[in-house]
Amino acid sequence: MLTESEKKTYMFISDYIKQQGIAPTLPEIAAGIGISSKGVIHRYVQALAEKGWITLIPKVHRGIKLTSKALSKAFSLPLLGTIAAGQPIEAIQTHTEIDLASIFAGEGRYLLRVRGDSMIDEGIYDGDMIICQQTTQVHNNDIVIALIDKQEATLKRLQRNIDGTITLIPANPSYSPMTYPAHRVSVQGIFIGLLRVPR
Amino acid sequence: MLTESEKKTYMFISDYIKQQGIAPTLPEIAAGIGISSKGVIHRYVQALAEKGWITLIPKVHRGIKLTSKALSKAFSLPLLGTIAAGQPIEAIQTHTEIDLASIFAGEGRYLLRVRGDSMIDEGIYDGDMIICQQTTQVHNNDIVIALIDKQEATLKRLQRNIDGTITLIPANPSYSPMTYPAHRVSVQGIFIGLLRVPR
DNA sequence: ATTGAAAGTTCTCTAAAGGTTCTCTATGCT
DNA sequence: AGCATAGAGAACCTTTAGAGAACTTTCAAT
Structure with missing residues (x-):
């Protein structure tokens, strides 16, 4: 379970990597989520690593990697890929979550x-x-x-x-x-x- | 069994989690069910935990989780009856709830x-x-x-x-x-x- | 290979907000 | 009266959030 700030941090890192193809630095994250202290970011990043959302390569600049664990809403399942007879499972490039609540929840x-x-x-x-x-x-x-x-x-x-x-x-x-x-x-x-x- | 206020508390928490994907804080619950004291909410939340409807992570902000039993209640749809697609027959009124959590939730x-x-x-x-x-x-x-x-x-x-x-x-x-x-x-x-x- | 700026790490401090524990009050029911 | 349920709110402790100083390490330009 992530706190509000941890979630913001994770989402920023995840977006950044998706766009730039490389992990952000701590000051970049700080600027990205509107914080001035990189020490604070360091704390959040450590927390994310401990909770298993990212892995850190210690001492390396931009040494953040995402784990397979994706940010999922309460009721969702990962859509891992497409299966077609006679072919390898074609993994979906962008990890997708199917939000079951949007299918099943709702009035009527x-x-x-x-x-x-x-x-x-x-x-x-x-x-x-x-x-x-x-x-x-x-x-x-x-x-x-x-x-x-x-x-x-x-x-x-x-x-x-x-x-x-x-x-x-x-x-x-x-x-x-x-x-x-x-x-x-x-x-x-x-x-x-x-x-x-x-x- | 739950008292009236406990039920209101539980329903608010359950809805909140379903919508936000994260548990509410005590003051948020208080505001949500029209009470001004978070101490009161604390009492209800404790009661719900003791009765097994939710689990609490002590001292952690938003540290409320629905138990699997509660989850299946929250995440289910009514099965209103049977519709005959061949010869038109009348829809039946056997009221059953289908527990979607048991279908979709679970490791792996x-x-x-x-x-x-x-x-x-x-x-x-x-x-x-x-x-x-x-x-x-x-x-x-x-x-x-x-x-x-x-x-x-x-x-x-x-x-x-x-x-x-x-x-x-x-x-x-x-x-x-x-x-x-x-x-x-x-x-x-x-x-x-x-x-x-x-x- | 040297070196300095940028990045990472480790701290201490502060404040706000959430959680916990009380006591007190009120109301309805048996 | 005694009890269960409801609620207010004060007082206190802990977590979360953030700032920032001081230090070490990495890395790329020279």
Whole structure:
């Protein structure tokens, strides 16, 4: 756990290295975060090293290296790279964190478990959970949770037609698109993402 | 059980951490729940720690951490029901909370972006992110991230054969299973789940 | 190879802010 | 009355933040 100043110090060092390709000196860090004493910076840098965020090469000017540990928010996971069959894992050059809070947190987010296979061509399988956002603002071609006649709920791609009707399009050739007058269809939410955790 | 004020305190702390990624100070909590005395907050925070909702690092500023039990409460989404994507059926009202922390949190969890379509019959599509667990303990028939000859990484279902060899089975009829001697295959991690967030 | 400016290291000091420990008061409940 | 819950606030200790002096070391220009 970093203090406010330690975090500022770390972020400055990290940015500096990213831009310049070389670590900053203590006075540079000091100037960068608005401090006049390099002694103070030395203390912060030592603390960062002790906490494992950077490694120091003692006595060497600009002897700061970043460790793999990245600044992560409370709920995030590292995206380490891309895997493609038959190729080495292609490490992502800039270490990326996926902020899970931005995907899952928020008013009106909820999950639904999917039954059936009508969206199978979108890769939405029986048993999957879909992340939904409660909203009335729907764009054409969004995947929506639609309530038909305030009775039947269904997951389909929504298409507004010129004549005011709405067509719900499944992603499975075995099923046919269905067209309804707008007043019979009410959108409960839109599809944000998919979460599948087998077992 | 928590008293009214303890509950308010806890909820403020939990929200604060979720948003800021760092714990609040006692005066901040006090202001947040409309109290002027930090001494009072200290009492509540101690109580929460004793009851196991948070852990405290003594004397450290902002030294409050949510316990894993609390974390899973804070980081969960309601599973509102089941939506049938085939024949339109009504959405169910079984109210369950899905604990996202148990899916995503933990040592050695990371994400990989998938390229290619070799697992398409498992519903793992190009561009999806897979949640992985770094481990060496692999069960037969797990989906694994395997490294072949310490070079090629690939996502396949793993099958141990009686003769000691290992077969990696794709989920796409266009690709064939491949059998290797065990020493050529090293497992980098196992497939925990799938996360897809379009756009 | 020398050398001096810049960088790193080690201190001591100060102040502000956060955490800790009290005591005191009030209110509602049994 | 006795107890649990709530709150105010004073007093005190510790951490965090910062300044800056004094010293040693590195490194690059001469």
